Amino acid sequence: MGALSYKDRRGASDLDISDLGAPDTVRYNVLTFVANEEYDRAITYLKDFLDRDSDYPNFKDRVDRYINHAIDLIFAIRTKRNFPGMSLLTKSKQNELRERYRDHFQELKSVMRKVETCQEELRLSDIKSTTVLVKSLWFSIVVVVISAVVIEIVQGLGETFFVVFDDYLNKALEYVFQFLNI
Numbered sequence: 001m002g003a004l005s006y007k008d009r010r011g012a013s014d015l016d017i018s019d020l021g022a023p024d025t026v027r028y029n030v031l032t033f034v035a036n037e038e039y040d041r042a043i044t045y046l047k048d049f050l051d052r053d054s055d056y057p058n059f060k061d062r063v064d065r066y067i068n069h070a071i072d073l074i075f076a077i078r079t080k081r082n083f084p085g086m087s088l089l090t091k092s093k094q095n096e097l098r099e100r101y102r103d104h105f106q107e108l109k110s111v112m113r114k115v116e117t118c119q120e121e122l123r124l125s126d127i128k129s130t131t132v133l134v135k136s137l138w139f140s141i142v143v144v145v146i147s148a149v150v151i152e153i154v155q156g157l158g159e160t161f162f163v164v165f166d167d168y169l170n171k172a173l174e175y176v177f178q179f180l181n182i
Contacts, residue, residue, distance in 0.1 A: 019109055027112035030070065034108065039078040043071050056122040066115045073108040077101055 021027040026049055033042035050060065050067045080101040086094060 021112075021116065025116065027109075027116055030074075030112055031109060034074055034077060034105070037078075037081065039074050042074050046071055046074075056126060059119075059122055062118045062122065063115050066111050066118070070108055070111045070115070073104050073111065077104045077108065080104065 020031050026046075029045055030042045033039070033045065046067050050064065054060065080097050083089075083097055086097070089097070
């Protein structure tokens with residue numbers, strides 16, 4: 001979505017390419033927009049991200065405070081970076097504003113990592129619950145099949161076995177009675 005300008009690659013805003021994360025992620029897009037001074041675009045992107053439908057029911061509840069904090073940080077960064085009359089301030093005040101800007105930017109990076117962590121935790125939780133469901137279903141199917149086999153053996157083969165056993169017992173007793181002439 002966004003591309004870094006040359007001055008940001010050199011480190012003017014203390015932005016390391018590895019801090020951005022994978023391309024086309026929330027963290028990458030927001031940090032790139034802020035580094036390129038596209039604050040409104042970053043805020044719009046975050047609001048759209050929060051309003052987007054998610055596969056996870058409690059996603060919005062988990063990331064809402066992080067997104068709102070990130071938006072506040074973007075406003076603070078914009079204010080510090082575009083401070084009116086910056087050139088009229090003393091060097092120490094200018095450095096103090098730049099330091100506050102860097103602090104806000106570092107905090108924004110941290111907040112965006114937390115948002116990605118929430119996404120990952122929800123994804124892993126979903127995978128775990130799906131695994132439990134599949135295992136439960138498989139166990140239920142195995143129990144039903146084993147129960148059906150046991151019932152078939154007891155009712156079907158059990159009765160047949162009893163009839164055959166009774167027949168052989170009658171034949172054996174007849175043979176014994178004939179042998180004894182009773």
